[in-house]
Amino acid sequence: MKGLCLLVALAVLPLAGQSPSVEEAARARRLQWWREARFGMFIHWGLYALPAGEWKGQPVAGIGEWIMNRAKIPVAEYERLAGRFNPVKFNADEWVGVAKSAGAKYIVITAKHHDGFAMFASKASKYNIVDATPFHRDPMKDLAAACRKAGIRLCFYYSQTQDWHEPDAIGNTWDFPDESKKNFARYLEDKVKPQVRELLTNYGPIGLIWFDTPRNMAKEQSQELAALVHQLQPDCLVSGRVGHGAGDYDSAGDNQISVGRVRRDWKTPVTLNDTWGFKTNDQNWKSPAVLIRQAAQIASRGGNYLLNVGPTAEGVIPQASVERLAAVGQWLKANGEAIYGTSANPYPYDLPWGVLTTKPGRLFMHVFEWPGKELTLYGLKSKVKRGSLLAKESPVEIRQQVSAGVDSLRLQLPTAAPDARDTVIALDIQGDLEVDPSLMQQPDGTVTLPASLAEMHNASEAGMRLDSRGVIERWLNKEEWLSWEFKMHRAGTFEVVAITSEQKYGKGWDGGHTVVLSVAGQELRSTMKNDGREENPANAYWPYVISKIGKVAIGKPGKLSLALKPETIQAEQKFGLTLISLRLVPAH
Ligand code: FHN
Numbered sequence: 161m162k163g164l165c166l167l168v169a170l171a172v173l174p175l176a177g178q179s180p181s182v183e184e185a186a187r188a189r190r191l192q193w194w195r196e197a198r199f200g201m202f203i204h205w206g207l208y209a210l211p212a213g214e215w216k217g218q219p220v221a222g223i224g225e226w227i228m229n230r231a232k233i234p235v236a237e238y239e240r241l242a243g244r245f246n247p248v249k250f251n252a253d254e255w256v257g258v259a260k261s262a263g264a265k266y267i268v269i270t271a272k273h274h275d276g277f278a279m280f281a282s283k284a285s286k287y288n289i290v291d292a293t294p295f296h297r298d299p300m301k302d303l304a305a306a307c308r309k310a311g312i313r314l315c316f317y318y319s320q321t322q323d324w325h326e327p328d329a330i331g332n333t334w335d336f337p338d339e340s341k342k343n344f345a346r347y348l349e350d351k352v353k354p355q356v357r358e359l360l361t362n363y364g365p366i367g368l369i370w371f372d373t374p375r376n377m378a379k380e381q382s383q384e385l386a387a388l389v390h391q392l393q394p395d396c397l398v399s400g401r402v403g404h405g406a407g408d409y410d411s412a413g414d415n416q417i418s419v420g421r422v423r424r425d426w427k428t429p430v431t432l433n434d435t436w437g438f439k440t441n442d443q444n445w446k447s448p449a450v451l452i453r454q455a456a457q458i459a460s461r462g463g464n465y466l467l468n469v470g471p472t473a474e475g476v477i478p479q480a481s482v483e484r485l486a487a488v489g490q491w492l493k494a495n496g497e498a499i500y501g502t503s504a505n506p507y508p509y510d511l512p513w514g515v516l517t518t519k520p521g522r523l524f525m526h527v528f529e530w531p532g533k534e535l536t537l538y539g540l541k542s543k544v545k546r547g548s549l550l551a552k553e554s555p556v557e558i559r560q561q562v563s564a565g566v567d568s569l570r571l572q573l574p575t576a577a578p579d580a581r582d583t584v585i586a587l588d589i590q591g592d593l594e595v596d597p598s599l600m601q602q603p604d605g606t607v608t609l610p611a612s613l614a615e616m617h618n619a620s621e622a623g624m625r626l627d628s629r630g631v632i633e634r635w636l637n638k639e640e641w642l643s644w645e646f647k648m649h650r651a652g653t654f655e656v657v658a659i660t661s662e663q664k665y666g667k668g669w670d671g672g673h674t675v676v677l678s679v680a681g682q683e684l685r686s687t688m689k690n691d692g693r694e695e696n697p698a699n700a701y702w703p704y705v706i707s708k709i710g711k712v713a714i715g716k717p718g719k720l721s722l723a724l725k726p727e728t729i730q731a732e733q734k735f736g737l738t739l740i741s742l743r744l745v746p747a748h
Contacts, residue, residue, distance in 0.1 A: 196501045197265035202468035204436035206273050207241040209473040213439030225437030232334040242292040250475025252302035256310045262485035263492030266313035268370050276325025284354035304363040313367035316359050321375040360392040374403025382406040417698035419630030427464035438470035448487035449581035456526040460515035462504035494551035498524035498584045506595045525585040530577030536603040537569045539596035542589045550584040599646035605746035611739045614642040631661045636736035641725040648717045654744040656709040661738045672730040679722040684710040
């Protein structure tokens with residue numbers, strides 16, 4: 161084993177030692193196909209599909225693939241599932257067909273999830289689908305062939321830290337409670353690296369390896385694993401969840417759409433219902449409208465969308481999943497140009513009616529909230545040559561002008577939304593795309609000041625910060641405050657509300673802080689209270705809380721600055737103040 165470790169280390173060293181520019185160039189090359197693809201299908205499939213959310217006649221709460229952990233099933237008992245796992249209805253061409261008709265450009269399948277069971281032929285561990293099940297076949301071979309035929313990239317998910325089957329790995333505290341006996345490095349050498357090697361050697365070119373839950377990985381271990389992948393297949397991407405920034409791109413949390421300034425390429429995995437692995441009783445399906453809008457939102461922030469299916473133990477993708485994916489696929493057939501190969505919204509903020517994506521010479525307006533008859537976009541400086549409804553290829557009348565210093569583009573539209581889920585309006589742009597990046601009042605009179613664009617004052621290292629959800633958190637020190645600059649075109653009286661964030665699954669929110677908001681020479685003093693929830697379009701599990709702050713009268717249009725300073729901060733649950741945005745809405 162020692163000899164093997166040395167060989168692996170030697171093989172990896174030259175890559176790990178590459179100069180940053182060479183590494184960056186290699187990464188940019190690897191990322192090319194993925195940026196173009198924007199959309200993939202995730203498949204969580206393993207032994208857990210057999211119990212499908214129930215153990216010994218009792219429902220087990222939570223996501224299906226975690227059943228072994230949640231029900232603390234001993235290894236010896238869980239292993240017996242393998243003897244019954246016989247997916248006779250598995251048909252790789254059908255699965256790849258589902259992905260293809262969804263418009264997905266790649267699939268990522270769980271080669272080994274946290275339960276430790278390899279869904280591929282493995283010499284490194286007998287605990288695999290060929291050796292341990294009556295199926296005796298390697299479904300990954302079939303999938304590799306089917307993907308090749310269909311022009312879909314095959315990618316593997318591999319759980320590198322959690323492996324509840326192994327005494328040296330992370331996660332199984334019920335069979336292996338003695339932490340002092342664990343040798344994580346040995347598990348990495350004996351199982352992880354040999355299996356990653358198998359995955360990258362036996363199935364042809366692989367698009368990416370999706371490592372997950374980096375947990376206790378040391379920096380060197382994450383780097384070594386990433387380097388091993390790149391050494392075996394230089395064009396294979398490594399997911400951000402390999403840990404320590406060693407991946408080729410970042411990952412948002414599960415079912416979470418990053419907002420704000422996203423610095424690196426990123427992806428988000430999303431469930432169609434509330435589980436990844438199949439669960440008989442989970443029928444909480446997302447609607448096609450939600451999925452289509454998520455695809456647009458994620459592309460508008462420069463991300464990659466990975467939509468999950470959890471096939472049954474027989475090898476069937478549930479019909480409810482197939483139908484939803486087909487609806488997304490149909491929409492993409494007509495509107496794919498506004499998703500595939502696009503770049504992010506050129507404005508640093510979202511628009512009140514939807515989102516934007518762009519390509520050289522084209523700007524795509526994804527309209528979620530149909531305004532009826534007329535829509536105005538401010539701040540577009542480039543000349544628009546033509547506007548059209550993308551799916552219908554029918555022209556849209558446009559008028560572009562600058563009045564009172566504001567660039568505005570006015571579009572004449574049908575009264576009813578052609579597609580209530582997301583109607584795409586394509587604009588042909590002359591020359592390079594140029595927008596005014598300043599925060600500004602929108603045509604409906606509202607001003608939204610996102611936390612992601614606030615200037616932070618007095619923020620210490622351990623103090624307030626902007627997380628990847630675009631939320632200001634850890635705001636516990638009242639010396640820290642925020643300010644924004646924005647342009648107002650129409651003065652008047654405005655209701656000011658703060659949009660704040662609850663903890664995940666509604667688990668807690670601190671209120672009762674007193675804040676002072678100053679704008680246009682006025683001060684509003686207010687106590688932050690829960691004035692109701694609002695749906696969070698970026699993450700259903702993380703609801704918004706609205707706090708009404710009061711009314712301000714702004715006498716003159718122009719460039720304004722607004723400051724939000726706390727006077728007292730309550731931290732009963734240790735969350736303190738949170739902020740997603742401030743909204744100024746014209747008062748009637
Ligand atoms: O624990 C896993 C979970 O089971 C699932 O695989 C998701 C998919 O992103 N990843 C982990 C949690 O983030």
